[in-house]
Amino acid sequence: MDKEMMEFFFKIHNGDFRGGPGSDISTEKAYNIAKKFLGKNISVLDIGAGSGFQTKALKILVDGKIIALDTTEIYLEKIKKEIGVETVNCSMYNLDRSFRHNTFNLIWSEGAIYIMGLANGLKHWKLFLKKGGIISFSHISWIQDNPSMELLDYWEANYPQIRTLDENKKIIDEGGYEIKDYFILPSTDWTENYYDDMADRLKELEKRELSEKEKMVINMHWEEIEIYKKYGEYYGYVFFIISPK
Numbered sequence: 001m002d003k004e005m006m007e008f009f010f011k012i013h014n015g016d017f018r019g020g021p022g023s024d025i026s027t028e029k030a031y032n033i034a035k036k037f038l039g040k041n042i043s044v045l046d047i048g049a050g051s052g053f054q055t056k057a058l059k060i061l062v063d064g065k066i067i068a069l070d071t072t073e074i075y076l077e078k079i080k081k082e083i084g085v086e087t088v089n090c091s092m093y094n095l096d097r098s099f100r101h102n103t104f105n106l107i108w109s110e111g112a113i114y115i116m117g118l119a120n121g122l123k124h125w126k127l128f129l130k131k132g133g134i135i136s137f138s139h140i141s142w143i144q145d146n147p148s149m150e151l152l153d154y155w156e157a158n159y160p161q162i163r164t165l166d167e168n169k170k171i172i173d174e175g176g177y178e179i180k181d182y183f184i185l186p187s188t189d190w191t192e193n194y195y196d197d198m199a200d201r202l203k204e205l206e207k208r209e210l211s212e213k214e215k216m217v218i219n220m221h222w223e224e225i226e227i228y229k230k231y232g233e234y235y236g237y238v239f240f241i242i243s244p245k
């Protein structure tokens with residue numbers, strides 16, 4: 001996407017709805033698993049926090065301090081103002097710029113580790129975990145075999161790094177982590193909590209006069225929604241709760 005398209009992308013993703021599939025219920029479910037392995041007064045880093053939907057849920061759940069990290073300033077402003085959690089504008093690739101090693105009991109990341117890639121993200125982020133710490137993250141995965149050619153083509157064009165659940169488990173294991181637990185996000189985390197809001201936003205923006213490039217960005221989003229409607233049982237987000245071995 002060029003600059004005009006990126007700017008319009010952020011008009012769609014203005015922070016008023018989630019940045020990806022998820023829900024307070026799934027955040028709480030994952031936190032309750034992570035909590036079993038953590039003490040009190042913990043330090044938490046929420047990586048790729050977006051406009052903070054999961055940060056807000058965590059704030060209610062966590063006994064301790066949360067820092068929300070993202071590179072999109074409009075989202076960080078929203079978190080500071082509306083949730084009142086400390087924010088850091090720092091790339092997930094370069095956590096050294098903001099933090100010392102062995103700093104966090106819990107690293108949280110919903111729908112954002114794909115940016116670095118699973119293996120890369122887990123390798124870098126591990127350095128910032130305290131001993132006995134937990135990483136809890138949601139990540140895209142194939143969840144059913146034999147996807148159609150149309151679906152394979154879609155993912156090949158949009159995120160060819162998508163892997164099966166078993167392949168992702170292997171990446172986690174080879175990255176030196178033990179999987180404490182995992183679960184697949186329910187489809188309502190995609191529809192009611194994400195695509196329905198996205199569709200409302202697209203319809204709202206379509207009322208405006210749009211450039212060809214803006215129309216292309218809108219259409220990419222409609223395609224994503226349509227693909228999920230047609231083939232959503234083949235792929236999903238898996239929430240993993242893991243710890244270094």
Ligand SMILES: C[S@@+](CC[C@H](N)C(=O)[O-])C[C@H]1O[C@@H](n2cnc3c(N)ncnc32)[C@H](O)[C@@H]1O
Nearest residue numbers: 018019020048049050070071072091092110111
């Ligand atoms: C798919 S959204 C997920 C947002 C949020 N966790 C949620 O589930 O609603 C991914 C987020 O990662 C952020 N991001 C992109 N590149 C990043 C980077 N290099 N470092 C940190 N955050 C980044 C984006 O600004 C965006 O907010």
